[in-house]
Amino acid sequence: ADGVSLKITHFLPPGAPAQKQVMEPWCKALGEQSGGRIACQFYPAMQLGGTPAQLVDLAKNGVADIVWTAPGYSAGRFPVIETMELPFVVRDGLSGSRAAWDFYQRHAVEEFAAYKVLAVHVDGGVAFHTAGKPIAAVDSLKGQKLRASTRMVSKLLTALGATPVNMPPAQVTEAISKGIVDGAMGAWEVVTPTKLQEVTKFHTQPPAGQPYYSTTVLTLLMNKERYQSLPADLKAVIDRNSGPALVESFGQVWDRVTADTRTLVARDGGTIQNQDPADYEAMRAAAAPVEAEWRQDIAKRGIDGAALVTDARALAAR
Amino acid sequence: MSGTAIGLAGFAGLMGMLALRVHIGVAMFIAGGAIYLTIDDGQTAALLFTLNNLAFARLSNYDLSVIPLFLLMGQFATHGGLSKALFRAAGALIGHWRGGLAMASTAACAAFGAICGSSLATAATMGQVALPELQARGYSGRLATGTLAASGTLGILIPPSVPLVVYAVLTQESIGKLFVAAVIPGVIAALGYVAVIALIVRRNPAAGPASAPLPWSERLRAQLGVLPVLLVFLVVIVGIYDGWANPTEAASIGAAACGLIAFASGGMRWPQLVASIHGTAQATAMIFVVLIGADLLNSALAVSQMPVELAAWVRDSGMPPMLVLFSIIGIYILLGCVMDSLAMILLTIPIFYPVVMGLDFFGMDATDKSVWFGILALMVVEIGLVHPPVGMNLYVINRLARGVPMRETAWGVMPFLASDLLRILLIVFVPGICLWLVHAFGG
Amino acid sequence: MHEPIGSPDFRPRSAGERALLLAAKGFALAGGGIFIALIGMSLLSIFGRKLANLPITGDVELMQVGTAVAACAFLPLCTILGENLRVDFFTETAPAWMRRLLDAVADLLLGALALLLVWRTGLQVIDIREAGEVTPLLGLPVWMPMLAMLPSLALTALCALTRGWRDLTSNERQTAGTAEVAR
Numbered sequence: 056a057d058g059v060s061l062k063i064t065h066f067l068p069p070g071a072p073a074q075k076q077v078m079e080p081w082c083k084a085l086g087e088q089s090g091g092r093i094a095c096q097f098y099p100a101m102q103l104g105g106t107p108a109q110l111v112d113l114a115k116n117g118v119a120d121i122v123w124t125a126p127g128y129s130a131g132r133f134p135v136i137e138t139m140e141l142p143f144v145v146r147d148g149l150s151g152s153r154a155a156w157d158f159y160q161r162h163a164v165e166e167f168a169a170y171k172v173l174a175v176h177v178d179g180g181v182a183f184h185t186a187g188k189p190i191a192a193v194d195s196l197k198g199q200k201l202r203a204s205t206r207m208v209s210k211l212l213t214a215l216g217a218t219p220v221n222m223p224p225a226q227v228t229e230a231i232s233k234g235i236v237d238g239a240m241g242a243w244e245v246v247t248p249t250k251l252q253e254v255t256k257f258h259t260q261p262p263a264g265q266p267y268y269s270t271t272v273l274t275l276l277m278n279k280e281r282y283q284s285l286p287a288d289l290k291a292v293i294d295r296n297s298g299p300a301l302v303e304s305f306g307q308v309w310d311r312v313t314a315d316t317r318t319l320v321a322r323d324g325g326t327i328q329n330q331d332p333a334d335y336e337a338m339r340a341a342a343a344p345v346e347a348e349w350r351q352d353i354a355k356r357g358i359d360g361a362a363l364v365t366d367a368r369a370l371a372a373r
Numbered sequence: 374m375s376g377t378a379i380g381l382a383g384f385a386g387l388m389g390m391l392a393l394r395v396h397i398g399v400a401m402f403i404a405g406g407a408i409y410l411t412i413d414d415g416q417t418a419a420l421l422f423t424l425n426n427l428a429f430a431r432l433s434n435y436d437l438s439v440i441p442l443f444l445l446m447g448q449f450a451t452h453g454g455l456s457k458a459l460f461r462a463a464g465a466l467i468g469h470w471r472g473g474l475a476m477a478s479t480a481a482c483a484a485f486g487a488i489c490g491s492s493l494a495t496a497a498t499m500g501q502v503a504l505p506e507l508q509a510r511g512y513s514g515r516l517a518t519g520t521l522a523a524s525g526t527l528g529i530l531i532p533p534s535v536p537l538v539v540y541a542v543l544t545q546e547s548i549g550k551l552f553v554a555a556v557i558p559g560v561i562a563a564l565g566y567v568a569v570i571a572l573i574v575r576r577n578p579a580a581g582p583a584s585a586p587l588p589w590s591e592r593l594r595a596q597l598g599v600l601p602v603l604l605v606f607l608v609v610i611v612g613i614y615d616g617w618a619n620p621t622e623a624a625s626i627g628a629a630a631c632g633l634i635a636f637a638s639g640g641m642r643w644p645q646l647v648a649s650i651h652g653t654a655q656a657t658a659m660i661f662v663v664l665i666g667a668d669l670l671n672s673a674l675a676v677s678q679m680p681v682e683l684a685a686w687v688r689d690s691g692m693p694p695m696l697v698l699f700s701i702i703g704i705y706i707l708l709g710c711v712m713d714s715l716a717m718i719l720l721t722i723p724i725f726y727p728v729v730m731g732l733d734f735f736g737m738d739a740t741d742k743s744v745w746f747g748i749l750a751l752m753v754v755e756i757g758l759v760h761p762p763v764g765m766n767l768y769v770i771n772r773l774a775r776g777v778p779m780r781e782t783a784w785g786v787m788p789f790l791a792s793d794l795l796r797i798l799l800i801v802f803v804p805g806i807c808l809w810l811v812h813a814f815g816g
Numbered sequence: 817m818h819e820p821i822g823s824p825d826f827r828p829r830s831a832g833e834r835a836l837l838l839a840a841k842g843f844a845l846a847g848g849g850i851f852i853a854l855i856g857m858s859l860l861s862i863f864g865r866k867l868a869n870l871p872i873t874g875d876v877e878l879m880q881v882g883t884a885v886a887a888c889a890f891l892p893l894c895t896i897l898g899e900n901l902r903v904d905f906f907t908e909t910a911p912a913w914m915r916r917l918l919d920a921v922a923d924l925l926l927g928a929l930a931l932l933l934v935w936r937t938g939l940q941v942i943d944i945r946e947a948g949e950v951t952p953l954l955g956l957p958v959w960m961p962m963l964a965m966l967p968s969l970a971l972t973a974l975c976a977l978t979r980g981w982r983d984l985t986s987n988e989r990q991t992a993g994t995a996e997v998a999r
């Protein structure tokens with residue numbers, strides 16, 4: 056008899072694919088399979104207050120029932136899952152998301168122990184989007200100022216001799232059009248919502264089938280007490296629709312949006328270039344210090360980073 | 374009760390507390406807290422945990438750091454004596470016209486507004502410099518105080534502008550776009566005030582007698598004092614729009630430059646530095662206290678869904694968009710009778726913004742509409758600074774003008790108020806006035 | 817936009833109150849010092865980025881945490897001088913005793929709110945410290961700037977409660993500046 060209304064919050068506008076194409080259909084399925092006893096109320100664009108870094112706390116403390124967020128926004132709190140964001144691990148949305156979920160189950164359950172984890176997935180991988188000249192060999196990055204979407208991307212750009220610049224997503228397009236930065240490093244799906252294709256004409260991605268330069272791990276987290284307070288049949292409905300099933304749907308939507316974006320960029324006269332394999336390998340070698348430094352950092356917590364990276368790459372290569 | 378009913382009740386309670394002299398930030402905080410405690414049978418835990426992050430989340434906002442920096446810049450300019458140089462330069466050029474010194478005051482306010490983000494600071498600073506001169510040259514108290522009270526608002530009408538920064542933060546709009554959009558309307562405002570002065574002295578030449586012209590050499594020499602200010606404005610505004618600094622960095626450059634100019638001119642020593650910091654501290658704190666309260670109220674209103682439902686209701690009611698817009702402008706002018714301009718923006722934008730964005734105006738896209746409404750909101754809250762009974766600028770200027778009754782100042786500002794209303798109509802019907810420069814800059 | 821121009825309307829009546837005013841001024845100066853340092857950092861970063869492609873790593877996060885700490889240090893001075901924004905319009909003609917009573921209530925509420933924030937922000941310091949959250953690029957522990965906000969919030973509470981208590985206990989009508997009347 057008693058229906059539950061789940062408060063869901065995230066940092067993107069209400070029209071974002073994550074809400075429109077994944078979470079809303081997910082909620083619809085929960086509603087149908089629970090006989091209308093589960094409903095969702097969305098609070099997009101941080102409407103419940105705070106900053107994106109604090110989304111994890113909103114779910115932990117029950118201010119929201121469910122949050123969709125990047126654990127990386129709260130730097131230092133989820134060090135293990137960050138493995139998936141290391142350079143040259145993830146290949147695309149679907150395979151990367153499957154890998155991220157398996158990796159979470161094998162290695163990162165502990166750091167998310169405060170939550171009921173509904174999904175762990177990745178974006179499709181970050182590419183180079185530049186205004187003036189295409190990114191090709193490592194040399195072409197020298198002196199380039201690029202907006203970095205995450206801290207891993209910042210470190211990568213520094214290692215490659217470029218200058219990372221941090222700014223909110225809403226400012227990127229304007230900053231590029233005015234030459235404050237030369238371009239951005241970011242996932243394909245952010246291109247059209249921020250109209251990046253209007254100011255960047257060159258897009259460089261890895262050779263076909265090769266792992267991306269980096270990615271962003273994303274999670275759908277539920278308040279644990281809230282989940283446990285639900286009757287068994289509703290828990291079962293949520294369980295049935297979450298985990299691998301939901302991860303699959305996130306991955307598929309991301310790949311679809313990525314493909315659509317590439318089509319649109321090409322139609323608007325943008326040049327999409329798969330990096331030359333030799334340039335790509337050289338870039339990979341130049342980026343090695345990022346991983347080494349990350350391994351040192353995580354070793355301070357008594358964690359064997361090398362084993363984690365090896366397993367992450369193995370999972371992502373399946 | 375439905376969420377919307379709770380939201381509306383919270384709003385009514387807020388108005389009651391405001392009437393009873395509760396600090397605006399505190400009243401918003403309590404109203405927000407009360408909404409949390411009533412909705413869905415009480416969200417006590419949600420409220421408490423929202424509070425955990427409230428202070429840090431609000432105060433660590435990168436865009437908001439612009440506010441203390443611009444305030445500090447204005448304080449340096451004030452205490453460093455830049456205002457005198459500006460007034461002298463404008464007075465040397467046009468002081469010998471009939472009403473010329475009043476027009477020069479307007480021009481100096483506009484120039485000062487170009488490096489100061491606050492209206493009161495502009496009114497107080499330029500009032501101190503210009504009022505004694507105007508009175509010494511036989512200007513009527515009514516014209517002198519009316520001119521300065523109105524022209525003080527150029528402090529926010531001409532960028533940089535603190536209310537625009539707050540609007541930008543609330544609506545996630547670009548500060549740069551809003552500033553560039555404000556330039557032409559700000560210049561129109563200054564020209565409108567000059568025209569008003571010309572009309573007044575035409576009807577009543579005794580109100581603003583002409584003074585003897587200065588030799589050209591002296592007129593030109595006086596312009597040198599303007600150069601540093603012009604330079605700072607160009608660096609800050611062009612820096613933001615044209616390429617190499619974000620608003621926070623531009624504000625840093627502006628503050629450093631004003632501090633250095635003031636120091637070089639001998640106007641900035643330890644006591645002035647302390648005064649500048651104390652002035653910045655008070656102005657920043659009074660804004661941020663309201664911001665903290667507004668933050669809690671806004672998330673409470675979001676939980677109640679009241680703004681969304683209100684916007685949907687207005688959209689579905691079939692009211693003509695222009696009628697809705699003029700109702701909003703009317704509400705602003707009424708609120709301006711009793712409320713502070715910045716608090717008005719903080720209080721109303723979360724409710725009015727979704728309403729306006731849900732309506733169609735001249736087929737504008739979302740960005741254009743949001744920039745245009747930002748400029749309109751700025752202009753209507755600006756009016757609240759000068760119209761009786763509670764126009765802050767009136768009090769500031771009146772207190773500086775010895776022997777001018779408040780009644781004279783209030784009457785003196787009326788013709789300027791008329792030009793404000795005309796300008797608002799102009800911008801309502803010709804949004805291109807604010808958008809043209811934005812598009813020209815490729816934004 | 818309002819900026820205080822009135823003369824301070826807090827005349828200390830005891831050594832304790834004098835110390836409070838002095839502390840509030842000192843906090844404000846410290847906050848101003850932080851902002852001036854942030855201006856310097858910002859200039860170094862922008863010229864470094866422009867001229868040598870060498871921006872200051874983490875300039876954005878330094879500005880963020882610096883603003884939080886410094887702006888918080890501004891709160892006590894504004895509070896003790898009674899400069900917080902309010903609406904006076906509806907009570908302008910009310911008898912002085914009633915206005916004093918209302919002002920006392922308002923300041924006590926502000927004090928309570930500041931104490932509430934001390935408590936909740938303090939809990940957050942503990943939580944964030946345990947969670948090990950750091951700033952993205954510099955790895956600066958986030959609980960540190962949060963902790964640095966607590967003295968300012970506590971002093972703000974003390975300033976507000978002192979004003980409220982004065983209004984409750986004093987018979988003389990405090991002369992509010994013109995600026996305050998208009999707010």
Ligand code: NA
Nearest residue numbers: 486528531533
């Ligand atoms: Na200004």
Ligand code: NA
Nearest residue numbers: 709757763764
């Ligand atoms: Na007013």
